[in-house]
Amino acid sequence: RVSEWEARVKSLAVNCKFGEELETVMRDVFVIGINDEKIMDRLFEEDASSSSLNLKKVVKIALSKECAMKEHSARENLGAVKIKSETDLNFHRQRTVRQPRVPPRGSASPGTSSSADAGTSHGRGQPVRKSSDLPVRKCFVCGRKNHRSSDCVYKNCICHKCG
Numbered sequence: 001r002v003s004e005w006e007a008r009v010k011s012l013a014v015n016c017k018f019g020e021e022l023e024t025v026m027r028d029v030f031v032i033g034i035n036d037e038k039i040m041d042r043l044f045e046e047d048a049s050s051s052s053l054n055l056k057k058v059v060k061i062a063l064s065k066e067c068a069m070k071e072h073s074a075r076e077n078l079g080a081v082k083i084k085s086e087t088d089l090n091f092h093r094q095r096t097v098r099q100p101r102v103p104p105r106g107s108a109s110p111g112t113s114s115s116a117d118a119g120t121s122h123g124r125g126q127p128v129r130k131s132s133d134l135p136v137r138k139c140f141v142c143g144r145k146n147h148r149s150s151d152c153v154y155k156n157c158i159c160h161k162c163g
Contacts, residue, residue: 001036001066002034002059002062002063002066003063005030005033005034005035006030006055006059009029009030009033009055010026012029013025013026013029023054023055024054026055027055027058028048030055030059030062031043031058034062036066036069038065038069039062039065039069042061042065043058043061043065046058046061139152141154141155142154
């Protein structure tokens with residue numbers, strides 16, 4: 001945009017008869033007519049009474065500011081990362097048919113255990129383990145503790161992001 005404005009100012013000044021003041025008038029018209037407020041503010045920071053501030057220098061400053069603004073905008077767009085919370089993640093459950101639990105072979109039917117089986121796991125001769133005896137493991141499905149992956153409520157879910 002800055003280069004286009006510079007070309008337009010120069011083309012408009014071709015027929016002007018300002019003589020020695022033409023360079024100063026073109027510089028002032030360029031600064032006043034710039035459409036970007038940030039570029040204009042940057043140009044107003046320069047000392048207009050300085051003899052070294054000509055159209056060429058003003059255009060160079062404006063182009064530098066325009067380039068810096070484009071670079072800043074590009075970096076902002078690249079760096080924008082949205083972090084999603086657990087509630088934002090897109091999961092859906094697959095419908096599964098659960099099979100009813102079947103007692104192991106050779107064990108008594110539910111509710112009919114004998115006194116010989118008391119304190120053992122379904123009459124197999126092994127003591128019943130309490131949940132406090134089990135080591136705390138992390139579920140590899142959801143990452144939480146205190147349950148096995150096979151018992152995880154998310155085991156049949158599919159992530160829409162990574163599959």
